[in-house]
Amino acid sequence: MSLSFKQKRFLDFIRRHTLIHGQSPSYEEIMAGLGFGSLGTVNWYVRVLTERRHLYRTKGPNGKRALTLTEQEHATPATLPLLGLIAAGYPIEALENAESIDVPAPLVHPDNFVLKVKGDSMIEEQIEDGDYIIVRKNPTAKPGQIVVALINGEATLKYYYPTDTGVELHPRNPDYPVIHVHKSDDFSINGILLYSFREY
Amino acid sequence: MSLSFKQKRFLDFIRRHTLIHGQSPSYEEIMAGLGFGSLGTVNWYVRVLTERRHLYRTKGPNGKRALTLTEQEHATPATLPLLGLIAAGYPIEALENAESIDVPAPLVHPDNFVLKVKGDSMIEEQIEDGDYIIVRKNPTAKPGQIVVALINGEATLKYYYPTDTGVELHPRNPDYPVIHVHKSDDFSINGILLYSFREY
DNA sequence: ATACTTACGAGTAACTTACGAGTATTTGGA
DNA sequence: TCCAAATACTCGTAAGTTACTCGTAAGTAT
Structure with a gap:
């Protein structure tokens, strides 16, 4: 484009x-x-x-x-940087030449960024190849929020539910399994999912 | 203006x-x-x-x-009016008090408007309940564009392919059938699909 | 009456669109 | 690596629309 x-x-x-x-x-x-x-x-x-x-x-x-x-309203550019490509089960792939993507103005924030979805690995979340997601960079989340998480280096998009023993990650689609994160896993929250969109 | x-x-x-x-x-x-x-x-x-x-x-x-x-009043906000609710197979339901929705600035245009998707009838198009779509009001379309069409009063979201004998409407998902519009059908194009988004 | 505003009808110049065709430049394969 | 095909860009001209203009006459409020 x-x-x-x-x-x-x-x-x-x-x-x-x-x-x-x-x-x-x-x-x-x-x-x-x-x-x-x-x-x-x-x-x-x-x-x-x-x-x-x-x-x-x-x-x-x-x-x-x-x-x-x-x-014209680019005077206050309502854009966020496209930081990388995300595919469930793979590491997030960084993009060098951070191109900018137009987004709704209220989503413009220094901690927010855009990822482009690659492949159909998130189809069960109703997110498909070529979609964009807007994420707020944050190392923690509140229960029930959808997070971009990294488990042993692999990206995923799931509802976040902390428990006494660890963390549960629930898919949007109940037909898919809940993931239990153990202490031995390398787990981190990349950010919180705010918005997704698709251009036709 | x-x-x-x-x-x-x-x-x-x-x-x-x-x-x-x-x-x-x-x-x-x-x-x-x-x-x-x-x-x-x-x-x-x-x-x-x-x-x-x-x-x-x-x-x-x-x-x-x-x-x-x-x-001169307005400090142009980057919003579009939410004109109605759409569900595949039903008429488009107009909303009276057209509330405004924040959208990416380049999509702000007098002919553009927002519809909210109701129900899961468009799930096979990767569009689900609560999603929003941005449509450019236009009575015609070019072949291959995705249109919001009304067939006998019922809304649908499909790829538009005119033929010698009439019009074919192809779904995004090839597992679903192609619709052939006949002369006897009451067919009209409401607009062209530009963008869809979802808030979390 | 007086001081205005509205309503036609019609013309022109200023622009925009449509069409047809040709030349560069990039891109995708064999 | 080289060709073919798509894409990006260019030209001229004719036809179509719109913005703006004129003149005159009829309507309306103090």
């Missing part, structure tokens, strides 16, 4: 023009400003960037000078 | 006139002040700006020198 260099340049031009002139540029102005030779080129950019929801018109289709950046 | 350059200029004129002269300008004064050749032009601005809620009359319609600015 990332943009090419030229596409970024295109969006930048609109942002700057809108800022400086108080209204969106017309196709002709964009054409001149970016050195294109044809309106068709401008239209091509508008079409693909609209489809990808980086642009929209404030006044419905064919509204004049109505091109607006979706990213 | 942004204004054109000329529309801003029109509002500015009213603001300044009201400030300086202590009363709103008459149509003639606006005409002279902005260099129009006709009252019709002034009236055109008043009409569209009133429709868009940037102007109103303090004394009801046809009140003289009563043009007043609706000074």
Whole structure:
């Protein structure tokens, strides 16, 4: 879902023009400003960037000078870093170039981050390949919360229930077994599950 | 809902006139002040700006020198209205007091809205009770998009594939049957599925 | 009466969209 | 490693819409 260099340049031009002139540029102005030779080129950019929801018109289709950046409220970027890939039963796989993901503003918090679900290992939790989960980094949890836990290095997503003797991890789907964590296990809570989403 | 350059200029004129002269300008004064050749032009601005809620009359319609600015209110929150409840096989149930739901900023758009999923009827689509879906209102779709469709009044969430003879609706899960829509069916597309999420 | 506001009808310039076709650049395999 | 295919980008022009304009006449409140 990332943009090419030229596409970024295109969006930048609109942002700057809108800022400086108080209204969106017309196709002709964009054409001149970016050195294109044809309106068709401008239209091509508008079409693909609209489809990808980086642009929209404030006044419905064919509204004049109505091109607006979706990213406008990026002034306070409501994004969280995508820190890694998670698949049940495997270690969490870190991503180097922490890309940012748009999320609802109330979820923006320094301790929150996003993981992308890899594979269908969590299908029984109604979470499938390609979904995203938002996690609050926290080494502890309250009983009944869903946690991202690591058992002997393997990630899992389960309800957390501490007991006298150790910890029980319950699946969302009651058809699957409860996991009993023993003292001999290497157990840690990575964080608490706050939200999950899927883009279509 | 942004204004054109000329529309801003029109509002500015009213603001300044009201400030300086202590009363709103008459149509003639606006005409002279902005260099129009006709009252019709002034009236055109008043009409569209009133429709868009940037102007109103303090004394009801046809009140003289009563043009007043609706000074800009909103600090655009990144929310969408929750318009109803959806369950596969049932009509969409409208909610009266449209509450607002926080969503990622890029999804904020006048044509987008949120539906809450009721019951487990969409479980095979990996969408369960209590999930939310974000839909872009649109009466048509491109092949391959996931649509919220109504067949004989019943809602469903399916991949959309038009054919020569009608429309095919494919489920996300291939274990479930493809629906063939016939001409005799009352079929309409409510919108296009953009995003789904779940709070924990 | 006077001082305004509303209601047509119609025109034009400013823009946006649609279409058709061609050239670069990346990507996925054999 | 090299080709084929997809994707990204470019051009020109014509047609379609919208924002804005005019003029005039009829309506409404003091």
